[in-house]
Amino acid sequence: MPEYSVPAYDVIVIGAGSVGTPAAFYLAKAGLKTLVLDGGASVGQGSNKKAIGGIRATHSDTAKIRLCLRSIEVFSTWKEVYGDELEWTQSGYVFIAYRPEEERTLKELLQVQKTFGLNIDWLDAPALLKVIPDLNPDSLLGGTFSPGDGNASPLLALHAFYRQAVACGAEFHFNETVTDFIIQKGRITGVRTPCGHYAAGLVINAAGAAARQVSLLAGVDSPVTPDCHEAAITEAVARFLEPMVVDIRPAPGSANYYFYQHYTGQIVFCITPRPPIWGDHTEETSDFLPMVSRRLLGVMPRLKNIRVRRTWRGLYPMTPDGFPIVGKAQEVDGLLLAVGMCGQGFMLGPGLGELLARMASGSSAAGDEEILQILSPYRAFSGQEKLK
Ligand SMILES: Cc1cc2nc3c(=O)[nH]c(=O)nc-3n(C[C@H](O)[C@H](O)[C@H](O)COP(=O)(O)OP(=O)(O)OC[C@H]3O[C@@H](n4cnc5c(N)ncnc54)[C@H](O)[C@@H]3O)c2cc1C
Numbered sequence: 001m002p003e004y005s006v007p008a009y010d011v012i013v014i015g016a017g018s019v020g021t022p023a024a025f026y027l028a029k030a031g032l033k034t035l036v037l038d039g040g041a042s043v044g045q046g047s048n049k050k051a052i053g054g055i056r057a058t059h060s061d062t063a064k065i066r067l068c069l070r071s072i073e074v075f076s077t078w079k080e081v082y083g084d085e086l087e088w089t090q091s092g093y094v095f096i097a098y099r100p101e102e103e104r105t106l107k108e109l110l111q112v113q114k115t116f117g118l119n120i121d122w123l124d125a126p127a128l129l130k131v132i133p134d135l136n137p138d139s140l141l142g143g144t145f146s147p148g149d150g151n152a153s154p155l156l157a158l159h160a161f162y163r164q165a166v167a168c169g170a171e172f173h174f175n176e177t178v179t180d181f182i183i184q185k186g187r188i189t190g191v192r193t194p195c196g197h198y199a200a201g202l203v204i205n206a207a208g209a210a211a212r213q214v215s216l217l218a219g220v221d222s223p224v225t226p227d228c229h230e231a232a233i234t235e236a237v238a239r240f241l242e243p244m245v246v247d248i249r250p251a252p253g254s255a256n257y258y259f260y261q262h263y264t265g266q267i268v269f270c271i272t273p274r275p276p277i278w279g280d281h282t283e284e285t286s287d288f289l290p291m292v293s294r295r296l297l298g299v300m301p302r303l304k305n306i307r308v309r310r311t312w313r314g315l316y317p318m319t320p321d322g323f324p325i326v327g328k329a330q331e332v333d334g335l336l337l338a339v340g341m342c343g344q345g346f347m348l349g350p351g352l353g354e355l356l357a358r359m360a361s362g363s364s365a366a367g368d369e370e371i372l373q374i375l376s377p378y379r380a381f382s383g384q385e386k387l388k
Helices: 020-029 062-082 100-115 125-131 154-167 208-216 288-299 301-305 342-360 368-374
Strands: 008-014 034-037 093-097 121-124 142-146 171-173 180-184 187-193 196-205 225-236 244-247 254-261 266-273 308-318 325-328 335-339
Touching (some): 008 020, 008 187, 020 154, 020 342, 034 196, 093 100, 100 121, 100 142, 125 142, 154 342, 180 196, 196 342, 208 308, 225 288, 244 288, 254 288, 288 308, 325 342, 335 342, 342 368
Parallel strands (some): 008 034, 008 196, 034 171, 196 335
Antiparallel strands (some): 093 142, 121 142, 180 187, 225 266, 244 254, 254 266, 325 335
16 A cells, blocks of 8 residues: 555656746646645745846856756747746846956856857957946956846746746645655655655655755755855946846955846846855845945946845855756666756756756757766766856
């Protein structure tokens, strides 16, 4: 007598976040009976709503480039195809260089990015100042510009995926945390929550910053560690800045920082603390704003007059090498891992969601094998992503 009762699902997704929600849409669209369980009260309440909305294909490896190129196709055509406003803006990304070190790194990466056919080029200082007239020109060497990249609202996007997933038949249960797996003869056959138990042929771990705890429930160790990052938003002002600006120079207390002007006029920005702040604390600190403001004003003095409206703190689900972990668990059957998205889960979501749906329905597309090899849960984790 099985421990669970009907209904049985083809797939259970743990986590209605940046990855789980688009995945649910593509799973249901592929005709799979899909249940999404999330401990939060609605979609996107984990790291997704903390993201600032950057979406780029300009990475340093095939897997993320391929997935994000597909995500950009989805985000940029969503309104036309499904009608929802995602506040998608295709205004590009600029990685700036004020020192020869960054110029060298960015130019080296450019060679790799060019081999993938990415629309990205090096602009010298005068050309870059035409794209971003308000950049501080002192010591500016230039930067890379990729006009095909962009940004969108993480919450609007996730709600759009949610509505379409439900329209395709996916079920979502909120306020329902997965507390255990049901494992029979080395195979996961379902999950338990405080509200009951559910049977499925396949379970996808898309639990974001909590992914390691969830995998451990099945005896699988996924090396995902939450890493605290803060962000802020200003008042809305008339449009004066098009691309996302990324400065990868390190400074005391921080690594890179990035900012852009959202569709609705606000400047949104965040910074990567150095050394990293490990843990799952999501209360804002008083260190963040002075640290990031100094750096922002250094590259764009004009920002000194803009007022900050709110700061917040969220979690990057980090892996040891800065690349996501995607693939079937080997320790137990029936578990698919889609975890460790680091600082890029929002932009990876749609491309990865489609890949997960192909894996769940036993199909594949050109390039899937290579992506899965790079993101394998069983890789050595010895490399280091250059544009984390
Ligand atoms: C300040 C900041 C800025 C960022 N900016 C960007 C950006 O510009 N672009 C970008 O692409 N990314 C950005 N990110 C990163 C991005 O937010 C994450 O990579 C992404 O949200 C991770 O997606 P996920 O689906 O893995 O996790 P989440 O979106 O956190 O979803 C995981 C879900 O799982 C649920 N869950 C966890 N455990 C359980 C359980 N046991 N049972 C049921 N449900 C469970 C959680 O409630 C949560 O809803 C940023 C992050 C931060 C903090």
